[in-house]
Amino acid sequence: MFDIVAFIPRAIVQSVPLLYGCTGEIITEKSGNLNLGIPGVMYVGGISGVIGAFAYEQACVKSGNFNSVLAVLIPLLCSLIGSLIMGLIYCYLTVSLRANQNVTGLAMTTFGVGIGNFFGGSLIKLSGADVPSIALAKTSECFARKLPFAANMGWFGKIFLNYGFLCYAAFIIAILAAVILTKTRVGLHLRAVGESPTTADAAGINVSKYKYFATCLGCMIAGLGGLYYVMDYASGVWSNDAFGDRGWLAIALVIFSIWNPLVGIFASILFGGLYIVHLYIPTGMDYMEFKELYKMIPYVVTLIVLILTSMRNKRENQPPASLGMSYFREER
Amino acid sequence: MAEAVIKLVNITKKFGPVIANSNVSMEVNKGEILALLGENGSGKTTLMNMLSGIYFPDAGEIYVNGKKAVISSPKMAFELGIGMVHQHFKLVDVLTATENIILGLEGRLNKKEAKAKIKEICDKYGFDIDPDQKIYDMSVSQKQTVEIVKVLYRGANILILDEPTAVLTPQESEKLFTVMRNMKEDGKALIIITHKMHEVESISDRVAVLRKGEYIGQMMTKDTNAAEMTNMMVGRTVSLNIRRPDPVDPKPRIQVEGLTVKTIDGITKLDNVSFTANSGEILGIAGISGCGQKELLEAIAGLQPAEKGSVVYVNDEGSKEELLGNDPRRIEELGVALSFVPEDRLGMGLVANMDLADNMMLRSFRNGKSIFTDRKSPRNLAENVVDELEVVTPAIETPVRRLSGGNVQKVLVGREIASAPTVLLTAYAVRGLDINSSYTIYDLINKQKEKGVAVIFVGEDLDVLLGLSDKILVLCGGKVSGIVDARTTDKNTVGMMMTKIMEEGGTKENESI
Numbered sequence: 001m002f003d004i005v006a007f008i009p010r011a012i013v014q015s016v017p018l019l020y021g022c023t024g025e026i027i028t029e030k031s032g033n034l035n036l037g038i039p040g041v042m043y044v045g046g047i048s049g050v051i052g053a054f055a056y057e058q059a060c061v062k063s064g065n066f067n068s069v070l071a072v073l074i075p076l077l078c079s080l081i082g083s084l085i086m087g088l089i090y091c092y093l094t095v096s097l098r099a100n101q102n103v104t105g106l107a108m109t110t111f112g113v114g115i116g117n118f119f120g121g122s123l124i125k126l127s128g129a130d131v132p133s134i135a136l137a138k139t140s141e142c143f144a145r146k147l148p149f150a151a152n153m154g155w156f157g158k159i160f161l162n163y164g165f166l167c168y169a170a171f172i173i174a175i176l177a178a179v180i181l182t183k184t185r186v187g188l189h190l191r192a193v194g195e196s197p198t199t200a201d202a203a204g205i206n207v208s209k210y211k212y213f214a215t216c217l218g219c220m221i222a223g224l225g226g227l228y229y230v231m232d233y234a235s236g237v238w239s240n241d242a243f244g245d246r247g248w249l250a251i252a253l254v255i256f257s258i259w260n261p262l263v264g265i266f267a268s269i270l271f272g273g274l275y276i277v278h279l280y281i282p283t284g285m286d287y288m289e290f291k292e293l294y295k296m297i298p299y300v301v302t303l304i305v306l307i308l309t310s311m312r313n314k315r316e317n318q319p320p321a322s323l324g325m326s327y328f329r330e331e332r
Numbered sequence: 333m334a335e336a337v338i339k340l341v342n343i344t345k346k347f348g349p350v351i352a353n354s355n356v357s358m359e360v361n362k363g364e365i366l367a368l369l370g371e372n373g374s375g376k377t378t379l380m381n382m383l384s385g386i387y388f389p390d391a392g393e394i395y396v397n398g399k400k401a402v403i404s405s406p407k408m409a410f411e412l413g414i415g416m417v418h419q420h421f422k423l424v425d426v427l428t429a430t431e432n433i434i435l436g437l438e439g440r441l442n443k444k445e446a447k448a449k450i451k452e453i454c455d456k457y458g459f460d461i462d463p464d465q466k467i468y469d470m471s472v473s474q475k476q477t478v479e480i481v482k483v484l485y486r487g488a489n490i491l492i493l494d495e496p497t498a499v500l501t502p503q504e505s506e507k508l509f510t511v512m513r514n515m516k517e518d519g520k521a522l523i524i525i526t527h528k529m530h531e532v533e534s535i536s537d538r539v540a541v542l543r544k545g546e547y548i549g550q551m552m553t554k555d556t557n558a559a560e561m562t563n564m565m566v567g568r569t570v571s572l573n574i575r576r577p578d579p580v581d582p583k584p585r586i587q588v589e590g591l592t593v594k595t596i597d598g599i600t601k602l603d604n605v606s607f608t609a610n611s612g613e614i615l616g617i618a619g620i621s622g623c624g625q626k627e628l629l630e631a632i633a634g635l636q637p638a639e640k641g642s643v644v645y646v647n648d649e650g651s652k653e654e655l656l657g658n659d660p661r662r663i664e665e666l667g668v669a670l671s672f673v674p675e676d677r678l679g680m681g682l683v684a685n686m687d688l689a690d691n692m693m694l695r696s697f698r699n700g701k702s703i704f705t706d707r708k709s710p711r712n713l714a715e716n717v718v719d720e721l722e723v724v725t726p727a728i729e730t731p732v733r734r735l736s737g738g739n740v741q742k743v744l745v746g747r748e749i750a751s752a753p754t755v756l757l758t759a760y761a762v763r764g765l766d767i768n769s770s771y772t773i774y775d776l777i778n779k780q781k782e783k784g785v786a787v788i789f790v791g792e793d794l795d796v797l798l799g800l801s802d803k804i805l806v807l808c809g810g811k812v813s814g815i816v817d818a819r820t821t822d823k824n825t826v827g828m829m830m831t832k833i834m835e836e837g838g839t840k841e842n843e844s845i
Contacts, residue, residue: 185441192424192435199422202386203436203482204407315426315468329386 005155007273007280009162013233015272017042017243019170020225021250022257022264023177028218029254030181031211032194033094034324036105038222039247040112041086045223046230047116048082049075050238053139053231054123060138068142075139075231083223086112087216095211098326109247117240133239140236143228166228171265173221178261190214194320197327207327225250249275252302255309258317274298335362336398337490337521338383338414343392345378350726352378356392356547358540360490365512365522367536367553369565371766372738373724375545376525377419380492384416385409396490407436415483416492419525419764421475423467430463433482446485453484457514473504480511491515492523497531498764501620502794509535527766528793529558541565566768574774574799576819577782582610584646585786586632586655586755591641593627593810601627603810605641609755611648614777614787616801616818618794618826624810625790629757632788633670634660645755667754681744684733688714688725688743691732695751717746721772738765742773749776756780759790774800794823806830 021038028035035041053075060066090108093099123134143164150161181187192200193210201207229246230238249271257263278294309317338360345353353375360366370376381387383394385406394401396412403409409416423432434446447463454461461477470478476496483491493512497505512522512535526532532539533553541548541564548564562570586609593602602624609615617625630636632643634655643655645666655663682691692710700706714728721742725735732740745761758777762770777800781787791797797804801818806829813829 183441185437185439188427188431188435188441192427195424195426196422199424199432200435202384202406202416202418202422204405204410205436315466318426321425 003280005158007276008159010276010279011269011273013163013167013272014275015268015270016167016170017225017229017233017246018250018253018271019174019265019268020228021222021247022253022268023170023174023261024218024220024222024225025251025254026218026257026259026261026264027177027181027190027221028215029259029323030190030194030320031214032197032320032322032325032327033090033211033215034101034105035090035108035215035218036102036251037086037090037108037112038105038219038251039245040109040115041083041219041222042226042229042247042250043112043116043243044086044226045079045083045220046226046243047119047238048223049079049227050123050134050136050230051119052078053136053236054127054134057136057138066138071139071142075143075227079223079227080220083219083226084216086223087219088212090219091212091215094326095208095215098328101324101326113241116243120238120240123238131239133237136231136236136238138236140231143231144235164228164232166224166232169224170228174261174265177221181261191320194322197322197325201327201329207329211327222247222250249298249302252306255319256302256305258309259319271298271301274301336360337362337396339395339398340379340383341393341395343379343382343389343394345375345382345387345389348726351545353382353389353542353545356542356545358547358550360521360523361538362489362521363516363519364537365516365524365535367532367539368523368525368542369532369539369561370542371565371768372764373736374542374565374766376542377494377736379542380416380494380523380525383409383414383490383492385414386416410486410488413487413489414492415486415488415490417476417479417483417494417496419494419498421479423475423478425468426466428464428466429461429470429478429481432467432478433463433485435482437486449485450481453481457484457511457518459511472499473501473507476500476508484515489519490521490523492525494525495527495764496524497526497528501792505531527764527770529561529767532561533558543567562767565766570768570771572767572771574771574796575778576800576802577778579610579612579802580782580784582612583648584608585611586788587642587644587646588632589642589644591628591631591643591656592639593624593631593636594639601810602631602638605807605810605812607805607812607815609786609788611754611786612781612784613802614781614789614800616797616804617788617790617807618797618804618830619807620830621792623807623830625759625807627810628807629670629759629788629790631656632663632755632757633668634658634663635670647754667752668757669748669751669753669755670757681748682732682740685731687729687731688718688723689728691743692717692747692750695747713747713750714743717743717750721746721769721776738769741765742769745773745776749780753780753785756785756787758787760792761789762796763792770796794826798823798826 021042025035025038056071056074086108090104093104094101124132127134143166145164147161150157153161181191189200189205190210193205193207197207226243229243230236234242253264253267253271257267274297277297278291281294336359341357343353343356356379368376378387382389383403385403385408388404394403401412403412430443430446430450433450450463459477459481461474461481467475496508500508516522524536536553538550538552539561540550543565559572562572589606591602591605594600605628619625627636631638632655638656645653645655689711692713693705696710697705711728717723718725723739723742725739732743741764745758748756761773765773777787777789789801798818803815804818804826805815806813806826808830816826
């Protein structure tokens with residue numbers, strides 16, 4: 001029998017990194033920047049947090065005190081700074097120097113993954129572990145701490161209350177992003193920048209400022225996805241390349257969710273479920289050779305979704321009109 | 333005594349090696365409408381862009397209300413009460429009119445309050461817009477209204493309108509002028525850029541003339557006339573009569589029979605259209621914009637599938653070939669050339685990022701036997717076009733997007749004519765062109781006619797259509813409301829025919845005209 005109470009929480013924890021990446025990229029794309037560097041940014045967000053946590057745990061081993069608030073704050077801050085730097089590099093190249101966004105983005109992904117694996121490898125050496133991974137059990141325990149009464153509330157607790165704080169933050173951030181984009185002046189201006197920077201500029205909106213701000217904020221949000229993955233989902237165990245292709249899925253999700261963070265919430269839960277559905281195939285059907293096919297489901301669905309979404313013709317559901325283009329005021 | 337709200341002193345602006353404005357000094361007064369005249373590329377738009385904060389002058393001073401002002405951004409321009417309605421609308425398509433109007437303002441977002449204020453402005457000056465309508469659902473003239481309201485919403489006292497009538501029908505232009513006069517009564521200063529002399533005469537109080545980036549002089553409109561203004565713009569005497577040579581040996585070249593075209597959404601664009609275009613004749617096509625002109629030309633050029641009907645090409649020997657359903661390339665080989673100037677000019681026919689020579693090559697890249705393209709002849713052609721049509725460009729290697737609108741158009745029309753067509757289809761060939769360039773184009777078209785080319789000329793200006801064409805086909809809502817002899821008919825008759833079917837339909841379109 002398909003165990004829905006067990007399946008939903010697992011789908012949700014799978015969905016959180018996707019949701020962070022998706023929300024971050026939506027905010028970025030609304031400013032007209034197509035940041036294909038998101039997979040790299042999420043990677044950097046993860047490893048920065050690991051570096052922070054590793055340093056703090058090492059310091060704790062020496063001093064003997066372990067403060068769980070600091071254990072959360074330090075990796076969180078490191079992760080935000082790491083992904084902010086990635087965002088700044090991307091913006092400097094594409095907004096200030098007007099480099100091609102696709103090329104820059106792809107380079108950022110390669111760069112981010114490289115940075116992650118480099119520092120990951122170094123830390124593994126430093127920690128002297130005999131397996132190729134770093135375990136940050138103490139930090140992870142702080143990140144993954146559940147609501148205390150979750151265990152007493154039956155299936156409701158299991159489905160809705162049984163997560164670490166970064167999981168709830170992902171949903172709150174997505175809802176906030178949706179509200180800001182549609183209900184506030186900042187959101188209106190940001191959409192204008194992404195649709196038509198010339199118009200925004202003529203209306204007195206500082207286009208570069210909005211692009212920088214949205215892209216950096218988007219990167220920081222996406223980076224939290226990397227942090228959540230290591231600290232909560234993977235129980236504090238970093239091993240190189242474990243994050244996989246979640247970053248790319250997050251970018252595909254942006255199109256699926258028609259640039260609306262609220263749709264993004266449902267889309268990422270759906271994809272989170274598809275990602276692990278192969279583990280829940282009823283016995284008797286789970287021959288090894290089929291299992292590999294089931295693992296393909298999220299990618300096949302991505303392709304189908306991309307085809308379907310490219311067919312809709314409502315103007316509001318199209319990508320921001322100037323997505324991927326650099327803006328230069330005196331260009332004619 | 334008139335009060336100067338804007339004073340420009342020795343303004344200079346360069347784009348790389350190109351001098352767009354040099355030492356321009358002029359004034360704009362309160363409560364007047366100033367027409368800024370000049371040929372294409374004479375720096376009118378650049379000058380106005382400096383007032384609205386898009387560009388920053390390299391040298392010179394700007395005084396607003398007697399105080400020296402540094403306008404470094406559009407926001408600053410708004411603060412000084414200067415608002416500009418650009419030739420290419422600066423609107424976000426997916427937002428509503430209200431959202432576009434309040435774009436860029438500070439403070440809490442309160443759409444209700446904004447809508448009330450918009451309504452107030454509309455009532456005051458006689459605008460008509462729906463604040464909740466999305467921009468992409470709007471007609472060109474509605475978009476323009478949104479632009480003007482946007483500027484007024486910000487409390488602008490000085491309005492700059494860059495070629496506002498280039499994309500409007502005569503009726504819409506008249507409406508705009510009424511609004512402009514209302515604003516003038518209200519004590520606002522208006523600057524209008526236009527190439528249409530009769531508009532200058534009817535709307536403006538004063539004219540200022542630029543030529544090749546320099547300020548030439550100013551006159552009161554009531555003391556001058558079209559010929560004098562044109563001479564000042566061009567710098568020499570220009571004849572304002574359109575030549576109409578008699579057709580030589582006209583023979584049927586294109587026979588259109590019962591042509592019906594529908595859009596993908598099933599809207600009928602052309603309904604049972606039949607006519608014959610003769611060689612050595614100019615067939616003018618008149619009609620309110622969007623009445624099927626574009627579809628007609630595209631159907632002939634093989635770019636638009638037709639529901640029914642036939643388009644037959646007859647060559648000199650009298651043998652016939654059906655064009656409908658034929659490959660556009662084959663149609664091109666027969667000598668059918670299409671030059672369509674859309675509202676945004678670059679939309680069809682030219683590639684903005686390619687230079688002049690490469691754009692010429694779009695027509696000729698299939699020529700030659702070698703696997704390599706022939707780059708020499710398009711280059712020569714580009715040089716010829718630049719020479720003959722007096723295209724203002726720094727070099728042949730300049731990307732087309734850097735040229736001013738009128739020059740872009742000369743390149744397009746020049747290329748089509750150079751392909752030695754047997755049928756020349758041209759739509760809005762002089763849209764946005766200054767008077768001198770327009771006459772150059774009329775001349776080119778006449779030369780084609782004398783060579784025996786069948787010309788189909790879709791135009792906006794009835795005076796031009798009547799002066800240039802041999803016959804005029806009037807379209808109304810996709811139907812032919814008549815074919816008249818241009819030599820014997822008059823403007824009123826054609827104007828009536830353009831709206832005929834609307835009257836029959838019972839709408840009282842005429843009352844608003």
